[in-house]
Amino acid sequence: MKMAVRQIFLSVFVLFSVVVFSADQADAQDRVWVQLEAHPDLATAEARVRAYSRLLPDVNGYQMRTGWYAIALGPYSPNDAAQLVAGLRGQGAIPQDSYVADVGLYRQQFFPIGANTLNAAPTAPEVTTPVQAPQPVAQPEETVQEARRSEQQLDRQQREELQIAMQWFGHYNSGIDGAFGPGTRRAMGLWQAANGLEETGVLTTRQRALLLQQYQGELAALGMQTVRDERAGIQINLPMAMVQFSHYEYPFAQFDSVGGSGVQVLLISQEGTRATLGGLYEIMQTLEIVPLEGERNRRENSFVLTGQSDSLRSHTIARLQDGQIKGFTLIWTPDRDQQMARVLPMMEDSFETFGATLDPGAIDPGLDQGADLVSGLEVRQPELARSGFYLNGAGAVMTTSEAVGTCTRILVDNQYEMELAYANADLGIAVLQPTQALAPSTFAGFLQTPARIRSDVAVAGFPYEGALGAASLNFGTLADLQGLNGEPMMARLNMAIEPSEAGAPVLDATGAVVGVVLPEPQTGRALPEGVSFALRGDQMASLLAEAGVQLSPASVTAEPLTRNALARYGMDLSVLVTCWN
16 A cells, blocks of 8 residues: 655645544544554555555554554544545545444554553544645666566565466466466456556565555455364364454354455254265255355365345355264355455465364353244245145145245255245146156055045145144044035035145055145135135046146055054155245
């Protein structure tokens, strides 16, 4: 951020005077600074901070948590600081890459001597009379030949630092080798163009300093620090200006956002096998922090999960090695896309494992627990949940059209993705086809003749939207083979049906499907308790012919099943259908 000291016109100080702030009304925690420059050595920082203090009020020097030394104005309220930055940039009074920083970046104050403004409440900038500072004689920029000669004095580490900085800003995408070949020269030209400089492909001494200062300023804003978690057995670089450790809740060490950054980090640490890794892969996809859209890449001993929505992004990496599953999740809001595109590779490159894993009992006291939480993280909930059942060995599923009418994503048993193959809203049924290979252990056999009135029947569905984890049987009788208005394709049941049982199969004593439960009809009348309706199973073959689905007939010689056997069959046959948006 190095810049020649410029004459500060009276208009700059007028700008200070119009910034309104009331210290009595401000919360002492709403303190931010306007960071102007950062330098790796104290001597340079002291010289620069003294130069600024002759021209601007509220100038401070702080040692940063990264080890560098910063020059900053403040403290101010966030609103005042934002207005101040915009105004001072427009006047050319501060570097264009100055930014608003919070107290988390700074460790201790070195200027003014003896001052400690890190704990001070926000104050209003002083109105002062400008002091005419002598203008230094501007040193001419190096020629290309002079820049090449000064470049030759750089050692390998200094050359690599320049490549790393250009890589950070997206100009360099080759290896970090300290060799200034065509790729590095091209990157230098791109950086020069981005900064309004002549594109020579050779950085002068001044430009090299500016590039490194820009890079260090970016790092300081993120607060990248090495975090070594002894309990989780993970070492990784994290943006500690944006997150802070919150708590342990197995299998995660959770870092929450600070300062409204919208960034979160989870460190994953648990013992396990490939089966455990697969279970974690499935569970992670049910969490709100992993949006539905994004890459899903599962391998034998690792997986990658990315998610993106209008309001959230996340990236999860987990690996199984020597009986340990370790990894991390980075979560951020879309406005941080550019920063996180730089942070994520730094986290991946620095990720190391050691020691043991988190204890399964690692749950900090006082944390919320609930059925809609996993390890303290909110589980994504479907918009609608209904019942269904397998129609054939290829995994086609029958359900109610109500379950899939407005879905952007349809899942069966919260893991198998389906697509709508057929829907008949008038009859209230729909057929789903799996998007991947699926081989259910059993599928429906349909009764080919009308069922016997007043016979015992059972519904195998999900009355509590899947809360029990499996289908349950609901017993009743077949009251009639027509609807209330004489509809020949409907049957009336004597049993109470919950809304999420719609789409479930109605089974006779042998397990044959004699109907499909329909949603409660919207007649405008309150029906007596225990009255429900189903689409008749013996009418289904002709209905589904137009959907290209061939149904299997039930065995006419099948023996009645015991209730326990019928319950096991119903659990295998039925599925939970969920609608996601």
